[in-house]
Amino acid sequence: MMMSIVSTRTLQLRIKDKHAKIKNQRKDDMHQFSTTLVRKNAAIFVGDVVSAKLVKTKMAKSTLDAGWSSLKTMLEYKSHQAGIVFMEVNEAYSTQTCSCCGSIPASSPKGRAGLGIRAWTCSDCGAAHDRDVNAARNILAAGHRRLAVGISGV
Numbered sequence: 001m002m003m004s005i006v007s008t009r010t011l012q013l014r015i016k017d018k019h020a021k022i023k024n025q026r027k028d029d030m031h032q033f034s035t036t037l038v039r040k041n042a043a044i045f046v047g048d049v050v051s052a053k054l055v056k057t058k059m060a061k062s063t064l065d066a067g068w069s070s071l072k073t074m075l076e077y078k079s080h081q082a083g084i085v086f087m088e089v090n091e092a093y094s095t096q097t098c099s100c101c102g103s104i105p106a107s108s109p110k111g112r113a114g115l116g117i118r119a120w121t122c123s124d125c126g127a128a129h130d131r132d133v134n135a136a137r138n139i140l141a142a143g144h145r146r147l148a149v150g151i152s153g154v
Ligand SMILES: [Zn+2]
Pocket: 098, 099, 100, 101, 102, 103, 105, 122, 123, 124, 125, 126, 127
C-alpha cells in the first residue's frame, strides 16, 4: 500500500502502511489532506497492491480498505477536477527492486522476513536505500513509463 506524489520539483511523498492513521482520521481530514496533495502536485501515482500484506495485521481488513479506498477516490476525482494526472501503477517488486540499478539484488527486503527491514544496501551496485524512498522511486518511475506510453500512444 503506497502512494507516490510528484510535484513539479519531483518531490515524492510516500504513504505506506499508514492505515491506522487513515482509519482514525475523520472524513474532513481526508478531504483536507487530498485537496492539499492535489493542489501541490502535478501528478499523483498510487500503488495498486491493496493490503495483501496488511491482512496479516490485527486490524480489520474492511476498515483498512474503507479508509484507503475513500482517500484514493477523493484523490482521483479531485485530480480530475484540477486537471492533474492521477494514475494507479503496478507496485509489484517496488520494494525489492533497486531504484538505482534496476536489479532485484540478493540483499533487498523480501517476504515476511523483509517486512521489518527499513534500510538496506544494494548488493549489486552498492546504493544505500531507505525502504520507503526506494519503493516510492520505483513507483514514480513506473508512473512515468506509463505516462510516456500513454502520450506516445495518442
Ligand atoms: Zn542497485
